[in-house]
Amino acid sequence: MLDAALADAVAAFPAVDVRPFRDMIEGMRMDLARSRYATFDVLYLYCYRVAGTVGLMTVPVMGVSPDSGADLGTVYAGALALGVANQLTNILRDVGEDARRGRIYLPQDELAMAGISEADIFAGRVTDQWRSFMKGQIARARAYFRQAEQGAAQLNQESRWPVWASLLLYRQILDEIEANDYDNFSKRAYVPKAKKLAALPKAYLRSLKKPPSSQRQ
Numbered sequence: 001m002l003d004a005a006l007a008d009a010v011a012a013f014p015a016v017d018v019r020p021f022r023d024m025i026e027g028m029r030m031d032l033a034r035s036r037y038a039t040f041d042v043l044y045l046y047c048y049r050v051a052g053t054v055g056l057m058t059v060p061v062m063g064v065s066p067d068s069g070a071d072l073g074t075v076y077a078g079a080l081a082l083g084v085a086n087q088l089t090n091i092l093r094d095v096g097e098d099a100r101r102g103r104i105y106l107p108q109d110e111l112a113m114a115g116i117s118e119a120d121i122f123a124g125r126v127t128d129q130w131r132s133f134m135k136g137q138i139a140r141a142r143a144y145f146r147q148a149e150q151g152a153a154q155l156n157q158e159s160r161w162p163v164w165a166s167l168l169l170y171r172q173i174l175d176e177i178e179a180n181d182y183d184n185f186s187k188r189a190y191v192p193k194a195k196k197l198a199a200l201p202k203a204y205l206r207s208l209k210k211p212p213s214s215q216r217q
Ligand SMILES: CC(C)=CCC/C(C)=C/CC/C(C)=C/CC/C(C)=C/COP(=O)(O)OP(=O)(O)O
Pocket: 050, 051, 052, 054, 055, 056, 058, 059, 075, 076, 078, 079, 080, 082, 083, 086, 087, 088, 090, 148, 149, 151, 152, 155, 163
């Protein structure tokens, strides 16, 4: 059953598709049913369902710039990528907190390849293997942020500033994990207020840029 507020939004924005809403509910079910992710494919599916869906839901509401020459697929792919990037970042920041609840949102096959056991995670061991594993996970999250940038640049002028701001702010959490020397067990990666504030004018300047003409088709 979809509620009245959703019915209202779908009526106001006919381009809103109900599919991401259903997929998000599936994501919540998935989180209840499992506490381990065998591969990145499974983890990606979870990230799509609980966060990528939010990106897909918001595109019709935010709208695409009339100056955009990119196809709609690029914009939706960017929105999906921003949700996934945010969720992966959230997961990497919260490894310790999740482990204390018995949950590990990291690909088990990649952990095994890196020589990291569940016992290492539950004990919060920041070893060289852990640092190197984390470097790979951070690089992957950053790749999704880069893809998101291409979509963000195509949005309507009014939507670009908040989207750039959230992208720049959330991405900084990854820098803070690095600054904590990859100890995401006992330290919470936290972006200081001054850095957060500094991101806002940066996001504003980016939002003034018209969609790049190289994307025109
Ligand atoms: C880039 C383009 C074209 C559009 C933008 C599309 C958008 C707005 C994408 C962002 C989607 C989004 C905000 C996803 C949520 C991701 C996320 C990490 C939520 C965190 O949720 P919780 O897990 O409740 O957070 P805490 O753990 O901090 O409580």
